[in-house]
Amino acid sequence: MELEDVARKAFEESIRVKRDFIERYENALLEVAREVTRRIGNGGTVYFMGNGGSAADAAHLAAELVGRFYIERRPIRAVSLPSNDSILTEIPNDFGYDQIFSRQLEAFLREEDVVIAISTSGNSNNILRALEVARKRLSLRIGMTGRTGGDMIDRCDYLFKVDSTDVPRIQETHITLGHVLCQLIEAMVAEKS
Numbered sequence: 001m002e003l004e005d006v007a008r009k010a011f012e013e014s015i016r017v018k019r020d021f022i023e024r025y026e027n028a029l030l031e032v033a034r035e036v037t038r039r040i041g042n043g044g045t046v047y048f049m050g051n052g053g054s055a056a057d058a059a060h061l062a063a064e065l066v067g068r069f070y071i072e073r074r075p076i077r078a079v080s081l082p083s084n085d086s087i088l089t090e091i092p093n094d095f096g097y098d099q100i101f102s103r104q105l106e107a108f109l110r111e112e113d114v115v116i117a118i119s120t121s122g123n124s125n126n127i128l129r130a131l132e133v134a135r136k137r138l139s140l141r142i143g144m145t146g147r148t149g150g151d152m153i154d155r156c157d158y159l160f161k162v163d164s165t166d167v168p169r170i171q172e173t174h175i176t177l178g179h180v181l182c183q184l185i186e187a188m189v190a191e192k193s
Contacts, residue, residue, distance in 0.1 A: 010168075017162060017169045018176055025160055029177075032142060032158050033184035039140060040185070041192060042112045045077040049101045049130060050118035053171050054144075055082035057118055061178040069182045073190040079108075081130075101130035111138045118178075119143070120170045122150020122161075131155040144177060146170045 036046065046065060048058035058080040065078035081101050082088065091100045105115065115134040117127045122145035131152065134141045143149070143156035147163050162173040 013164075013166070014169055014172050017164045017166075018173050020163050021160075021173050021177070024163075025177075028158060028160070029180060029184065033181055033188060035140060036114050036142075036181070037185050037188040037192070039112050039114055040076055040189060044110070044112035044114055045079060045108070046114045046116060047079050047081055047105065047109065048116045048118070049081040049127060051082070051124055051126070053167075054118035054120065054174070055080075057171070057175050057178060058116075059083045060175070061116070061182060064179070064182040065185065069179075069186045071186060071190055073186060074193060076185065076189060081105075098125040098129055100126050102126070102133045105130050105133040105137070109134060109137045109139055113137070114140045114142065116142045116178075117144070117152065117156070118174055119150065119152060120146045120167050120174075122146065122148065122152035128152065128155060144174045 040046070048062050050058045059082070062078040062080040065076040081104050087104060088100065091103050095103060109115070115130065117131055119127045122143065128151055131141050132155070135155065141156045143152045143159040145152050145159065145161050147161060147165055149159055149161045153159060160177055162170045164170050
């Protein structure tokens with residue numbers, strides 16, 4: 001590939017992947033936003049988790065809900081599980097890295113809560129273990145993955161699969177999806193206030 005073509009091809013592919021995504025999931029986005037808003041109204045907390053770039057997305061999206069996305073409204077309880085430095089070193093040291101999220105959910109998670117798992121492969125053991133805790137607690141489980149869904153495919157109430165195997169394109173769609181969910185949830189919460 002010629003270097004002169006890299007930027008244009010990356011943008012064009014990102015646009016194509018996102019266009020395909022919204023065609024497939026537009027109705028599901030509204031349904032998920034309504035259910036998350038209902039749970040927030042019942043005192044629920046939204047927990048985000050992911051590894052690497054997805055951990056950064058988890059922190060980013062939790063901040064959008066706690067702070068403000070577009071409009072002035074009450075803060076929404078949201079937590080980024082990969083954002084506590086002490087927990088990120090203590091749990092892996094004492095229990096193993098595969099328990100980094102499940103151990104936190106065992107401490108905090110309630111039935112009215114929401115867990116949003118972000119994994120490009122859908123196969124991260126620490127995510128899968130946490131989703132099992134969420135299933136047992138009857139919490140809402142939302143997943144964001146790549147094309148196949150990996151092992152998350154049977155572990156989520158709603159699974160948003162980005163039809164790509166290119167990690168940057170998947171991650172770009174995940175953050176757009178997260179932003180749209182935050183926008184919808186914020187508007188719905190503000191409407192009920």
